[in-house]
Each structure stands twice: as structure tokens, then as C-alpha cells.
Amino acid sequence: MNIETLRLAAAEGMDEWSRIRRHLHRHPELSFEEVETAAFISGQLRAWGIDHEQGIAGTGIVGVLEGREPGKRCVAVRAELDALPINEANDVPYKSAREGVMHACGHDVHMTCLLGLLRILSQHREAWVGRLKFMFQPGEEKHPGGGSLMIAEGVLQNPTVDAIFGLHVYPHLPAGVVGFRPGQYMASTDEIHIRIIGKGGHAALPHQTIDPISIAAQIITALQQVVSRKSNPVSPCVLSFGRIAGGTVNNVIPEFVELSGTLRAMDETWRTRAHGLIRNIVEGISTAFEAHAELDIPKGYPSLYNDPELTARAEAKAREYLGDTQVRLLSLRMTADDFAFYSHQVPGCYFRIGTSREEREFTASVHHPKFDIDERAMETAIGTLAWAVLGELQG
Ligand code: NI
Numbered sequence: 001m002n003i004e005t006l007r008l009a010a011a012e013g014m015d016e017w018s019r020i021r022r023h024l025h026r027h028p029e030l031s032f033e034e035v036e037t038a039a040f041i042s043g044q045l046r047a048w049g050i051d052h053e054q055g056i057a058g059t060g061i062v063g064v065l066e067g068r069e070p071g072k073r074c075v076a077v078r079a080e081l082d083a084l085p086i087n088e089a090n091d092v093p094y095k096s097a098r099e100g101v102m103h104a105c106g107h108d109v110h111m112t113c114l115l116g117l118l119r120i121l122s123q124h125r126e127a128w129v130g131r132l133k134f135m136f137q138p139g140e141e142k143h144p145g146g147g148s149l150m151i152a153e154g155v156l157q158n159p160t161v162d163a164i165f166g167l168h169v170y171p172h173l174p175a176g177v178v179g180f181r182p183g184q185y186m187a188s189t190d191e192i193h194i195r196i197i198g199k200g201g202h203a204a205l206p207h208q209t210i211d212p213i214s215i216a217a218q219i220i221t222a223l224q225q226v227v228s229r230k231s232n233p234v235s236p237c238v239l240s241f242g243r244i245a246g247g248t249v250n251n252v253i254p255e256f257v258e259l260s261g262t263l264r265a266m267d268e269t270w271r272t273r274a275h276g277l278i279r280n281i282v283e284g285i286s287t288a289f290e291a292h293a294e295l296d297i298p299k300g301y302p303s304l305y306n307d308p309e310l311t312a313r314a315e316a317k318a319r320e321y322l323g324d325t326q327v328r329l330l331s332l333r334m335t336a337d338d339f340a341f342y343s344h345q346v347p348g349c350y351f352r353i354g355t356s357r358e359e360r361e362f363t364a365s366v367h368h369p370k371f372d373i374d375e376r377a378m379e380t381a382i383g384t385l386a387w388a389v390l391g392e393l394q395g
Contacts, residue, residue, distance in 0.1 A: 001127035001390055009120045010383035017116050017378045022094035024108035028083030028101045031142035034059040037081045041136055044115060050122055057149035061136040065122055071130035075392045076164040078339060079114040080107040080140035089369035104371045106169030109378060111136060113167060116382035130393030133161055145301055145338030156345055163310050163392050166339040166350040167381055171363055173354025175377035178318050178384055180351045181330040182311040186304035187264035188271050189336040194282055195294040200255040212257040213246055215289050222281050230277055231270060238264040238334050264334045266303050304340035307347035314349045314388040321387040353381040
């Protein structure tokens with residue numbers, strides 16, 4: 001398929017992309033409850049004559065679109081079905097029709113981009129060779145992440161996926177611009193839950209108690225050393241506590257204190273070591289002061305790693321398609337995406353599509369009740385994604 005035909009198809013489809021995106025935006029559903037969303041996507045695919053399977057990992061949809069011949073390579077693209085528990089504050093005709101639920105992370109846009117890609121490539125099957133595996137996954141926003149469940153159901157096999165792409169809206173760049181980052185890009189995310197159990201009593205008689213509040217204070221202070229003294233300073237790591245709860249009044253020492261936090265890291269070896277250090281510090285300090293500690297560190301998403309070669313090839317394709325001025329190098333981010341699960345199984349490339357208008361309008365960040373996009377971003381995204389996928393299929 002040549003670049004001019006693709007540019008034309010991406011531009012001519014704008015009314016359709018906008019119609020699809022607005023429908024999805026009006027009808028958001030929470031993680032793992034994306035029944036109507038999946039039905040809508042399935043209906044759209046059927047109308048276009050694109051075979052697919054439903055009910056993967058719950059509401060997921062997977063299919064393989066073949067070009068003129070199956071070729072040697074199979075490239076996958078992932079989109080997410082779910083929305084967030086946020087009440088939309090935009091006053092637009094396509095505003096969420098569901099109170100308290102909103103596509104505030106752009107997953108409506110990602111689904112539309114994948115549908116647009118499928119629409120164009122299915123209309124030009126004679127013009128390319130290879131297999132495109134498409135995955136609409138549930139529950140990106142909620143642990144354990146639909147991505148991990150899709151992998152467990154075997155979506156990366158049969159046919160085996162050689163490379164996988166994901167894209168994400170990015171209001172920090174204007175529509176028409178895309179961004180890439182080879183290697184480590186986004187952080188792992190683990191929750192930390194600590195309960196320090198002491199012995200309650202009268203605040204005026206501390207010697208008869210085991211004060212979990214003063215112990216918690218020492219633990220929080222000591223844990224700062226995990227990042228400042230133990231982690232490699234050139235590999236970003238964040239340890240933040242967002243919740244501390246204990247006690248009821250000024251003159252009673254409580255029985256226990258609870259702390260909850262998040263650990264974000266880029267390096268998987270360090271991530272495992274950090275868990276051990278946190279455990280040592282919490283248990284060591286508690287023991288030293290005769291308290292008892294309970295610690296739970298449920299693992300979240302791994303760090304997101306962009307395969308350097310795949311990402312370099314995709315970036316080169318984006319430069320061909322959009323021109324050098326429209327392609328940027330992204331900074332590291334300590335947020336997370338469950339695309340990371342795929343990126344640890346097969347070479348992955350997760351890139352960003354700018355969605356603001358000249359960086360003045362549509363600037364609200366994702367997960368904000370006023371998040372919205374300049375829809376011209378979809379023309380750019382669909383074309384760039386298609387050009388990168390076709391480049392990969394040529395091998
Ligand atoms: Ni998202």
C-alpha cells in the first residue's frame with residue numbers, strides 16, 4: 001500500500017472515525033464490564049466483514065486480518081475497552097451518557113484508531129502481505145490488568161505475534177504530532193500495605209504501651225533511604241505513601257497504624273530487591289521497638305519496555321509519514337500501563353499521539369473530568385499506526 005493512498009484513506013475516514021469515537025465516548029463502561037462496548041465493536045467489525053472472536057478474558061475481542069497472502073510476519077495491535085469512574089465535566093454533544101463513568105483516558109480514541117486501521121487495511125487487502133492480529137482488551141485500568149489475562153488466554157500465540165503496537169493519547173503534544181521512546185519508558189507499579197500493631201493505652205503512660213504512631217513515623221523516614229541510598233540514581237524510582245491512618249484522639253495511644261503507598265520503578269531486578277528492602281526495614285524497626293508488622297506488597301503492572309529496534313523502525317516510518325517536525329522523543333514517565341505485560345513477552349512499541357490543539361485547547365490531562373481531544377489526532381494516529389504496521393509486516 002503506498003503512502004499517498006494511506007494518507008487519503010486516513011483523511012477521508014474522518015467523519016467515520018469521529019462518529020465511532022463519539023459513540024464510544026457517550027457510552028463508557030467500567031473495567032471488566034465492557035459488554036456494550038464489545039458488542040458495538042463486534043457489530044462494526046461484522047459490518048466491515050472482519051472475522052473475530054469475542055469473549056476473550058471476559059469481554060475481549062481478538063481476530064486476525066490477513067493481507068493478500070499470510071506472509072511470514074504477524075504484527076499485533078492492542079486497544080483498551082474500559083473507562084474510568086469519573087463524572088465528565090465537558091459540555092459537548094458527545095458527553096458521557098453514564099453518570100459517574102467517563103472515557104477520561106482516551107480508550108475510546110484508541111479503540112477508534114484500531115478500528116480505523118482495520119477498516120483501511122481490510123479495504124486494501126490486495127496491497128499488503130502478512131497478518132495483523134487485533135486485540136481489544138478489557139480492564140486496563142484495574143488490577144490485575146486485562147493484558148495479563150489476555151496473555152494467559154494465549155493471544156500472543158496461534159499465530160505467534162512477532163511484534164506488538166499500542167498507542168496512547170497525550171495532551172502534552174498537539175494533534176498531528178507523535179512521540180516515541182526506545183527502551184524503558186513507563187514504570188512498574190506495586191502497592192504497599194503496612195499495618196503496625198503495637199499496644200494501646202494512656203498517652204501519659206507511654207512506658208505501658210507500644211506506640212505504633214512513633215514507630216510508623218520512623219518507618220516512613222527510614223523507607224526514604226530505599227530510594228535515596230539504595231536505588232541506582234540513574235534509574236528512576238518513586239516510593240510514595242498516600243495514606244496513613246491510626247488513632248482517634250490526642251491522649252490515647254492506638255493499637256495499630258496503617259500505611260498505604262506505591263512503589264514505581266523502571267528496572268525489574270531492582271523492583272524485586274526493593275520489595276525485600278522495604279520488608280526488612282518495616283520488620284526490623286517494628287521488632288526493635290517490640291511491635292509487630294504485617295506487610296503486603298501486591299504486584300501491579302511491570303515496567304513498560306519499548307523494544308529499541310522495533311521502536312526505531314516505527315519512528316522512522318512515522319518520520320516518513322508525517323515529516324521530521326511532527327515526531328518527538330518522549331520523556332520517561334512514572335505512570336503505568338498494562339501494555340507492559342505484552343512488552344515483556346514480545347518486542348513491543350507503545351507510542352504517544354498528541355491530542356491538544358496547538359497546546360492551548362484540549363490540554364486537560366488524562367484521568368481529568370475535562371479531558372477531551374482534538375479529533376484530528378485520530379487521522380494522524382491511524383495513518384502513522386498503519387504505516388508502521390505495514391513497514392513491520394514487510395519485515
Ligand atoms: Ni490509558
